[in-house]
Amino acid sequence: MATLRELPYIPLEVGENFIDQLGGHVRSLRSCALTCRGWNRHARQHLMVAIRVQSREDLYSICDYFASDPRMASLVRSLCMASPPGREKHRCLLEVLPVYLVKRLPNLQRYSIGGWTYFTGYDQVSFHATALMHIKTNLHVEELNLNYLTFGTSAELARVLIALPRLQRLQYRGLKVYIKTADTSRFRDKCNMLSEVTVCT
Incomplete structure (x- = not known):
């Protein structure tokens, strides 16, 4: 049985490079964070790059x-x-x-809302004017992801996009609109920085 002194030593730089290769594999990153104090900090940095809120309890925590x-x-x-x-x-x-x-996240670049998969159903959303004001004031992201959402009208969807002045990339999957607004001319040229729209299947 090997003693502690006989265990192989992995240089910290090698360990950090190994962690970098894990990408977004959360389970492996968690294991690395628990391996030793030297790996903990680097693994936690990767774990914090993307966070998901699934309930009010998650939000408070x-x-x-x-x-x-x-x-x-x-x-x-x-x-x-x-x-x-x-x-x-x-x-x-x-x-x-x-x-x-959001106010505590100065380097936030991507904001995603919606369900996980088609089988979990669509979430019908309607953003109040106050919520749109908060989005415009506090959410300075460059990328927006919308997943399996239903908007009542196309105008409601347009208002969300307009509320993001720095929006450059829009990605959506399973997006539904019940009523397509006939006159959309007032929304033209509002998203001046939006240059990329991706439809995921």
Whole structure:
């Protein structure tokens, strides 16, 4: 049986390079974070790049975590608000911008809302004027992902896009609009920076 002294030593640089190769494999990154103190910091940085909020409890927990360690909040680049399959829908997570959380994420670049898959059903959303104001004031992202959402009218969808002045990339999957607004001329040339639209199948 090998003693602690006989265990092989892996240089920290090699370990960090190994962690970098894991990409977004959350389970492996969690294992690396628990391996040793030297790997913990680098693995946690990767884990914090993209966070997902699935319930109010998740939202409160994440806010408390960043309040205790504000430095980690600067690592977040992507925030996803979604109701997981098999659990009660939380429309408030989709329709109301978590301002308190977003304000703590200075480097946020991507915002995603909606369901996970086609089989979990579509979430019908309607953004109140106050929510749109909060989005315009606090959400300075360059990329927006919409997944399995239903809007009442095309005008409602347009208002969400217009509320994001820095939006450059739009990606959507399973997007539905019940009523297509006849006159959309007033929405033209509103998203001046939007240059890429991707439809996922």
